[in-house]
Amino acid sequence: MEKTAIIYSFNTAKTAQAARLIYENFSDKNIEMINAEDITGEKFLQYKNLILGVPTWFDGELPNYWDEFVPELEELDLNGLRVAIFGPGDQKNYPENFVDGIGILGRLLEERGAELVGFVPADEYNFEKSLALRGDKFMGLPLDFENQASKNKERIIRWVNQLKNELY
């Protein structure tokens, strides 16, 4: 198995909960858990596969810890890196910017050469606009803790099974 890490902020609640569930559903216990608040370019480049926890803050913004990494990210060569992104979002109260964070970071990663995997169909969600939308799919896994919390577990299991094929 190629070197894989799940990167998310350890200071979060929902994102961390989802990260743990993702970790548990992978049979590979060599996957590392890394705090996004300490991420550096050097660390980023140590992995072939990354699973990133990217919640959307406010009306369509990256959280500080990802946003502050962007200037460094903009200079990395990410060719050969495969990245899957999951992220909490609220489709009812923020329908105009639903999981924008996934799209913002996803595009930046692609621009640097990374390959995005783990796209999921958008038809299970009810929203107006999203920067994470590409065609009829999201560029990662949206998790709506506010309005569809009961679906999170099933969605994560399904997504992890998908990633097992796409990442390895």
Place this chain on the structure above:
Amino acid sequence: MSANKKYHIKTTDKSVLERWYRLMTLGRALDERAPNYLKQSIGWSYHAPYAGHDGIQLAIGQVFEKNKDFLFPYYRDMLTNLSAGLTATEIILNGISKATDPASGGRHMSNHFAKPEWNIQNVSSCTGNHALHAVGVARAIRKYRADGVAICSMGESAVSEGYVYEAINGASREQLPVIFVIQDNGYGISVPKSDQTANRKVANNFSGFKNLRLFFCNGKDVFDSMNVMSEAKEYVKSTGNPAIVHANCVRIHSHSNSDRHELYRDENERNYVAEYDPLAKFKRLLLRYKRFTAEELEDIESETKEIIKQAHREAMSAPDPEPSSVFNFVIPEPYPASKYPDGTHDFKGEPKKLIEALNETLKAEFRHNPDTYIWGQDIANKEKGGIFNVTKGMQKEFGKERVFNAPIAEDFIVGTANGMSRFSDRIRIVIEGAEFADYFWPAMEQLVDTSHDYWRSNGKFSPNITIRLASGGYIGGGLYHSQTIEGALTTFPGIRVVYPSFADDAAGLLRTSIRSRGTTVFLEPKALYNDIRAATPVPDDFEVPFGKARIRMEGDDIGMISYGNTTIFCLEAAERLRKEHGFTTRVLDLRSLNPLDEEAIMETVKKTGKILVVHEDKVFGGFGGEIAALISEKAFEYLDGPVVRVGSLFTPVGFNKILEKTILPDTDKIYRAAIDLLKY
């Protein structure tokens, strides 16, 4: 997020980053210190903290160019002002309302920072009210081909105000160089933005407005804000078109020190917004990308503390406003009108109708001063010049740049006049405030604000505007074409109110109004526009000083004090009293209500002892009450009877002729009241 990367943590010059950090730490120190002044009972009783808006406020101030652009900050814009060049001392002088506060000399509420001499405008507390002023001054920037833009800053809730829509519509229609910056922190005091508008980003409400470009940025992020503001300014300058910059901010603290956000924001939310502290983020970036060492930043922070201490000392020792200064700058000195010091003449030419006198005077004044402008609803289309044709032929002679129609938006008409006159003290603006005085009410918030400007700015800005209003009834107009609204208008210090009855006085007062600094509401008795009774000879250069009443008939037995339509009725009633009873009447035409010719009123009381105050407006609450009170206070001993008022009933004006006649005063009612008083 901006695609423009002009400013970037890795490439922006270190000296620029240092300047920003100094401004941001200074601003935040003042923001956090401001409540202490209230706790110590020194002042600053109103403080709206800006923490969470740091990125966009820094950017607004940085793109603003003194004496070139016009900046309209709102009450949360402390860092905007610092970034635009105000010193910490000037901020504190405003906060604790000192006489040397550059915004208003302690007259305006704290946290309303300004420096008019640099074009940082002193604005109202009415949220978003200055959007119309920004559009008005942008109209002048375009007309005079000046190298600048207007920047209007406001919160997202201000955009709920109808006049903000009027302003943005006007900028879009006229293609004016305005940047509307919407600082969106999600709340209007305690009201979440979902209670204001359906779109979470209110700028999207304007996506269908032509010629208007929308920009979005993270107002908490210095680089994104700088990039978007500079891009927006370049766009507006290069195209001449307006833009909106929608900046997502957070409000880390309560709305102000009279608000407690704990009552409506839970701990999670408060922590969430505090976590995105823009200053802390900027500092982390400076360190992470090794642009500064921790020691360098600490040095700057220490220096900031010293600056604040010094500023505090300077501001505390500054003088307070003097009680005797309260009457300074209520309204500017008017044009002296010295050719006709009493506002009378003995010219014997052909009588002219009132409407002709107005039209000819307007044209003469537009020839006299090339910096005169007129706009209003329906005032300029080929042969038409207003609903009554008062401005007929003006657009043809002076062109569409100086004479033009306004949209049906009375507040816009007044607000943009206020704004345009900010460009230069030379400019004189005449507006038809509404098609009829009855429709002026939507403009009242702008009128009230305009009435404050000269005083509030401590004499630094005078809106030089003549507001013409076709007023009054007697045309079978019913409720909405008969109102005369001087009773309300005369309650505001800071504006003059004149109400002529005859053609010559209309011409003379209009000339004086247009030539004067300050704002004059010019009420026109529209029933007399073409009435031969109001026609008089009019000298070409006639001018009437404000506050000079005119004796229209001399007599001893009774005095009638009037203005507008009813002066004519008084003269008719007086003639009947003479013919039928041999009584002589002194008819005093006030002409100016504010300023008021108290001397002429007192003379009339002393001469006659019996006073009838006559006006078209309602007796109850009408301006006559003020005259009656003045007489009883200052000339009681000269009275031989009660001061009697004749005016409208306390009802709206009915449309049916029978109703109109019942409600409005007329010659017969004046005659009967005079007989009763003479018998007293």
